[in-house]
Amino acid sequence: MMRLSTKGDYGVRALIDLAIYGGDGPVQRSEIARRQQIPESYLDHLLAQLRRDGFVRSTRGPGGGHELARPAEEMCLLHALESLEGSLAPLACLEDEADDHEHNVLCGQQWVWRDIYDETRRRLTAVSIADLAARERERLQSRQANYSI
Amino acid sequence: MMRLSTKGDYGVRALIDLAIYGGDGPVQRSEIARRQQIPESYLDHLLAQLRRDGFVRSTRGPGGGHELARPAEEMCLLHALESLEGSLAPLACLEDEADDHEHNVLCGQQWVWRDIYDETRRRLTAVSIADLAARERERLQSRQANYSI
């Protein structure tokens, strides 16, 4: 269906959550899961992936949890999504690793999709987790304001 | 994995095939399947979908087959793909039919993806089946030329 899966959704929201609520010590998986409405045991896998790819650092034991491995300003949405979803290439023959130039039958449409893919990557690179976190903070505040009326 | 399925591939190639080899009478499913290397019984489903959506017209009986229902110049790639794959919206909340504004949790990334989706649709609208057929004809001719050396 050509759609982003919940991995990309959940995982990016976890990063945003860490950007907002991290800062004073690690954030526990259970907290993220509760706030973001993500099944905790599923979130486990996503955090593991983000850890493997250097987006998140975790510590065990009491008081442990997860935190961003580097500043949210330096994490772009593209790389986060690629970590979670794998390549976003709409065609296998556009994959970066496809150096062997696998003779994909789709190559007839390749020229159209190559431009679309490039443009998509460009735009996703221009957005950082910090940007998304800022938007989310605003959203939370305006919600708060509405309720307090 | 955010990737176009073989439906979009096979189906569009069937349309291109009809644009190239149609013209003097209907083209049989078996011919398309052979030329485009598509399982014939699977192609059946794709042609049915394209027929339902007015891209293809078919006639039964001996000498029957399939032909484009309107000029290839007036068929854009976007509509063909949407017929075959369903909506290409990367997020459910960007779906055109989502007028009830389903409160998708992904909405945090929505502003990023909305622009990407619009741009994608714009580009896919600008390409017609006739354009793709022209490219394919060139490809076939240069192949021919290579072999004849």
Added chain:
DNA sequence: CATATTCTCGACTAACTTTGTCGAGTATAG
């Protein structure tokens, strides 16, 4: 009319991906 040809339609299936759950193990603070 009989027959061969070609499309039509729905049921069924195999493989794969997504979306989880669970339990045993590991590290660490106190």
Added chain:
DNA sequence: CTATACTCGACAAAGTTAGTCGAGAATATG
């Protein structure tokens, strides 16, 4: 030592993709 938290891999349910198959319908031809 013990409670707390993360880690890792096996497993499973549900949905999608990619088909296969067979009975039936329309039509050209003789």
